[in-house]
Amino acid sequence: MSGATEELAAVQGGDGGTANGRCLSPVATAVLGVFLLADLVFVCGALVSLWPVMLGLVQPGTDGGAGAGASSWSPFGLGGWSLTADTAMLLAVILCSGLGSFVHAATSFATYVGNRRLYASWLWWYLLRAGIGVALALLVYFLLRGGLFAGSSGAGATNPYGFCGIAGLCGLFSKQATDKLREVCDTILSTRGDGDRERGDKLAVAANGDPDPGRP
Numbered sequence: 001m002s003g004a005t006e007e008l009a010a011v012q013g014g015d016g017g018t019a020n021g022r023c024l025s026p027v028a029t030a031v032l033g034v035f036l037l038a039d040l041v042f043v044c045g046a047l048v049s050l051w052p053v054m055l056g057l058v059q060p061g062t063d064g065g066a067g068a069g070a071s072s073w074s075p076f077g078l079g080g081w082s083l084t085a086d087t088a089m090l091l092a093v094i095l096c097s098g099l100g101s102f103v104h105a106a107t108s109f110a111t112y113v114g115n116r117r118l119y120a121s122w123l124w125w126y127l128l129r130a131g132i133g134v135a136l137a138l139l140v141y142f143l144l145r146g147g148l149f150a151g152s153s154g155a156g157a158t159n160p161y162g163f164c165g166i167a168g169l170c171g172l173f174s175k176q177a178t179d180k181l182r183e184v185c186d187t188i189l190s191t192r193g194d195g196d197r198e199r200g201d202k203l204a205v206a207a208n209g210d211p212d213p214g215r216p
Contacts, residue, residue, distance in 0.1 A: 024118045032126060036109060039130060040102050046075045047095040054088040058160050089160060090138070096164040097137030098130050100171025105129040133171030136178065140170050143181075 024032070053073045072080040073088075083091070105126050112118040141163060170177045 022120055023116065024120045024123065028120070028123075029113060029118060032123070033109065033113075036102065036106050036126070039098070040106070043095050043098045043102065047092070047099065049073065049075050050088065050091055050095065053083060054085075054092050054160060057083065057085040057088050058158065089158065089163065090141075092160060092164050093137055093141045093167040094134050096167040097133045097171035100137075100168035101130040101133030101174070102171075104133070104172050104174070130171075133174050136174050137167040137170040140166060140177065140181070 050073060053071050057071055070082045070084050071088075073083050074080050109118070109126060112122070144163070144166070145158070
């Protein structure tokens with residue numbers, strides 16, 4: 001699903017304005033809405049507390065490894081987490097992708113609730129939206145760090161604003177990002193033929209039922 005408007009149009013156009021299934025109950029709808037708001041509060045609160053710690057660690061010219069120093073991070077006052085530059089960047093990517101996923105899920109949620117078309121069958125889509133965005137953002141982050149910054153000095157050579165912005169876009173536009181990664185893989189790992197089809201039934205059989213040694 002690339003957007004709430006397209007999702008709603010698909011439901012309306014596919015079956016004349018009705019969908020197979022039952023609408024989510026008002027109580028369940030309220031719980032889901034509170035869950036989305038709680039997700040926003042958690043992500044924003046954790047990101048605001050993490051950001052100055054990460055900027056203090058991710059500095060130009062620093063190594064960013066385990067021996068490059070660490071800082072303490074206490075999200076919501078819950079203990080102290082010792083972070084290096086690399087772990088701080090990973091956490092920032094996770095939180096920013098969760099923020100982008102919230103925008104996507106909340107927009108879809110508000111659209112369907114406003115049109116009274118929030119069906120119970122879509123519940124798991126909303127619950128898994130953040131996890132999908134986070135997983136995709138991490139893959140893109142590793143791809144960019146490994147492909148574009150392989151010869152750099154570490155996390156200090158990265159731009160945290162750029163990477164976090166890309167992570168947020170991966171959470172917001174997870175379908176488009178997945179399609180783009182598929183295009184990249186199709187280009188890099190392209191083959192001349194269908195390997196599975198060409199490997200099928202390669203052993204020729206002679207008239208007597210034995211393998212024909214003269215044919216592959």
